[in-house]
Amino acid sequence: MKRFGIFSVSLLLAANLFISAQKISYPITEKEKVVDTYFGVEVNEPYRWLENDTSKATANWVTAQTKVTSEYLSQIPFRNDLKKKLTKLMNYPKYGAPFKKNGKYYFFKNNGLQNQSVFYEQADLTSDPNIILDPNTFSTDGTVALASLAFSKNGNYLGYAISRSGSDWNEIFVLDMQTRQLLTDHIKWSKSSQIAWHGNGFYYSAFDAPEAGKEYSTKNEYQKIYYHAIGQPQSADELVYEDKLHALRECYAQVTDDEKILIISITETTTGNSLLMKDLTQPSSNFIELAKGFDNDYSVIDHLHGKLYLLTNWKAPKKRLMEIDLTQLSNENWKEILPETDNVLESVTIIGKKIIANYLKDATNHLYGYDLAGKKLYEVQLPALGTVSGISGEHKDTEAFYMFTAYTFPATIYRFDTNENRSELFHSSDVAFKPSDYVSEQVFYASKDGTKVPMSIIYKKGMKKNGKNPLLLYGYGGFNISLKPSFNVSRIPFLENGGIYVVANLRGGGEYGEAWHVAGTKMKKQNVFDDFIAAAEYLIAQVYTSSRKLAIDGGSNGGLLVGACLAQRPDLYAVAIPEVGVLDMLRYHKFTIGWSWTSDYGNSEESKEMFEYLKAYSPLHSLKAGVNYPATLVMTGDHDDRVVPAHSFKFAATLQAANKSAKPTLIRIDSKAGHGAGKPTAKVIDAQTDMWSFVMWNLGMTPTF
Numbered sequence: 001m002k003r004f005g006i007f008s009v010s011l012l013l014a015a016n017l018f019i020s021a022q023k024i025s026y027p028i029t030e031k032e033k034v035v036d037t038y039f040g041v042e043v044n045e046p047y048r049w050l051e052n053d054t055s056k057a058t059a060n061w062v063t064a065q066t067k068v069t070s071e072y073l074s075q076i077p078f079r080n081d082l083k084k085k086l087t088k089l090m091n092y093p094k095y096g097a098p099f100k101k102n103g104k105y106y107f108f109k110n111n112g113l114q115n116q117s118v119f120y121e122q123a124d125l126t127s128d129p130n131i132i133l134d135p136n137t138f139s140t141d142g143t144v145a146l147a148s149l150a151f152s153k154n155g156n157y158l159g160y161a162i163s164r165s166g167s168d169w170n171e172i173f174v175l176d177m178q179t180r181q182l183l184t185d186h187i188k189w190s191k192s193s194q195i196a197w198h199g200n201g202f203y204y205s206a207f208d209a210p211e212a213g214k215e216y217s218t219k220n221e222y223q224k225i226y227y228h229a230i231g232q233p234q235s236a237d238e239l240v241y242e243d244k245l246h247a248l249r250e251c252y253a254q255v256t257d258d259e260k261i262l263i264i265s266i267t268e269t270t271t272g273n274s275l276l277m278k279d280l281t282q283p284s285s286n287f288i289e290l291a292k293g294f295d296n297d298y299s300v301i302d303h304l305h306g307k308l309y310l311l312t313n314w315k316a317p318k319k320r321l322m323e324i325d326l327t328q329l330s331n332e333n334w335k336e337i338l339p340e341t342d343n344v345l346e347s348v349t350i351i352g353k354k355i356i357a358n359y360l361k362d363a364t365n366h367l368y369g370y371d372l373a374g375k376k377l378y379e380v381q382l383p384a385l386g387t388v389s390g391i392s393g394e395h396k397d398t399e400a401f402y403m404f405t406a407y408t409f410p411a412t413i414y415r416f417d418t419n420e421n422r423s424e425l426f427h428s429s430d431v432a433f434k435p436s437d438y439v440s441e442q443v444f445y446a447s448k449d450g451t452k453v454p455m456s457i458i459y460k461k462g463m464k465k466n467g468k469n470p471l472l473l474y475g476y477g478g479f480n481i482s483l484k485p486s487f488n489v490s491r492i493p494f495l496e497n498g499g500i501y502v503v504a505n506l507r508g509g510g511e512y513g514e515a516w517h518v519a520g521t522k523m524k525k526q527n528v529f530d531d532f533i534a535a536a537e538y539l540i541a542q543v544y545t546s547s548r549k550l551a552i553d554g555g556s557n558g559g560l561l562v563g564a565c566l567a568q569r570p571d572l573y574a575v576a577i578p579e580v581g582v583l584d585m586l587r588y589h590k591f592t593i594g595w596s597w598t599s600d601y602g603n604s605e606e607s608k609e610m611f612e613y614l615k616a617y618s619p620l621h622s623l624k625a626g627v628n629y630p631a632t633l634v635m636t637g638d639h640d641d642r643v644v645p646a647h648s649f650k651f652a653a654t655l656q657a658a659n660k661s662a663k664p665t666l667i668r669i670d671s672k673a674g675h676g677a678g679k680p681t682a683k684v685i686d687a688q689t690d691m692w693s694f695v696m697w698n699l700g701m702t703p704t705f
Helices: 002-021 056-074 079-090 489-496 514-518 526-541 557-568 594-601 608-617 646-658 681-698
Strands: 035-038 041-044 099-101 104-110 118-122 130-133 144-151 157-164 169-176 181-191 196-198 201-206 224-229 238-241 250-255 261-267 274-279 288-291 298-304 307-312 320-325 335-338 344-351 354-361 364-370 376-380 387-393 399-406 409-417 422-427 438-446 452-460 471-474 500-504 550-555 575-579 631-637 665-670
Touching: 035 608, 041 608, 056 646, 056 665, 056 681, 079 489, 079 681, 099 387, 130 157, 144 196, 181 201, 196 250, 201 250, 224 250, 238 250, 261 298, 274 298, 288 307, 298 344, 307 344, 320 344, 335 354, 344 387, 354 387, 364 387, 438 526, 452 489, 452 526, 471 526, 489 500, 489 681, 500 526, 526 550, 526 557, 550 557, 550 681, 557 575, 557 608, 557 646, 575 681, 631 646, 631 681, 646 665, 665 681
Parallel strands: 471 500, 471 550, 550 575, 575 631, 631 665
Antiparallel strands: 035 041, 099 104, 104 118, 118 130, 144 157, 157 169, 169 181, 196 201, 201 224, 224 238, 250 261, 261 274, 274 288, 298 307, 307 320, 320 335, 344 354, 354 364, 364 376, 387 399, 399 409, 409 422, 438 452, 452 500
């Protein structure tokens, strides 16, 4: 065994030298003379033609790039073994937290390697479950996913939305729960919409049908809310709300659990919303303004006994819970139930006449129970510092469920008694992983301006801080989104082979409330990149790793993070993985729903100052010819209609032309895949195999599986 191990390592080293010595012949990407002018400043756009996602030229470019990337990845000697390892690790039953509706229990389960999780019904917790929806039957390759679902109040109908090939476009269908037959109802061109039941139908949001051939790139404008009555065609649906004066606003419908109140939430960007309210018990009633403007966030939790419960950051950056008497709607009359604290109030659920409040402290969750008047009753004892999600329960019931996870704690479901404050294990994970073999520690490091930033570091016990450890640093830093502890089997092979996995909780996220978020937006966006760069420097200074052993990874806004940091400090990392990234900061707002991100990014056309700031950090426009860039694998999906693949196409082409080093600059373009949601298990395994193979290979690792 020992001799075989030495021989295997020798083969890997020889293969590494062979691949490194092979000069990659990248496809020639044609340059065109395209120039944009911003406030008198000319900006060259030689790869503008790659924005045309339906052209033959773009298709040929994708094919050529895919061939080069596939050839490179296929030469990594341990890639097939890694795929087998990941497939084996993934092959265990995975459950979602159950919820109760009309006296029955419902839950999602994946047997192991099913492409999509299956939706089940149980009469009680001991009876055999029955399949209600199996998304694996929606397509032959698993690329049609269940996006959302909602039961009618009486339980007679189940409305559900599907997504095809990872697109954000949804189609809504209705299942008769008595006959288990699919009805003729079919809604198209819905996006970012709830299915809000009322009576014999539901409210939903939709856009007008886009131009044929431009479904995945055209800017989305003039979203509307309709009411659909069961049995009628979509063309007959009642228009409930529209705004003809503001093309770039979104609107969403919500009906309270008692079906008495319709709430319309209106947004201009990803931050801040206004609320309209309508009394559904009075069909002729008009909409009343409940919350105005877009400076704050308002979320209706529920309606009980003539009172609305509202979670908001109005005059409370870390959020508070308010009670609104429907006879006195002015916000001066709102009653504070849970005041703002030092920790962020992430979510509120009312179960069994108890308020279950989920707080975020230093990027980990803490759960508390209160009575409806806001008196604290207890803290729920969680198994470790980690993340709580999937909290469910009914008003009339004391039974609740929640899911808990952490970096070294696989997802586990607990059954909770809201009266007794008692949690009991409901379902544990069967994944092949021993938490006791690993360490998860949290540190606080100083960013460039002295701001203390939390960071989690996960590694196998026995790790030595000698500066030689391969390390992957992950970040996001935007849109008020918090990175909380979570378990992911795809990290196990990296950790088992001596890798260190690190997550930095950068400004721009929601870990410390709205002030933390705003500190990483618009003209302060550089703070996010400084935080990430400082994290890398800290990890090197503390001899966890070195620049030649350091990889960085992030997706979406995190792809922007990786792209910007790659451009600003190419010397600091050995590997960079920008996934589905926002990489062109001058034109991002011109595609699909990109205009709604201006609250975080600003707009290149709004002022010269904003244009200059965006151009200075825009990954696409920051790349310089003749620079030694790290090994880079750009990842995207051909059906990504949130961050259109043109971002990744243009960035990859520019980086290939600019890079002076012999390190690979590749792009992986997943077919029939979008921004990430709903991706089938087979495609997840393929993507993770390629990403981790590329990372480990270019960090000089010789892993065994």
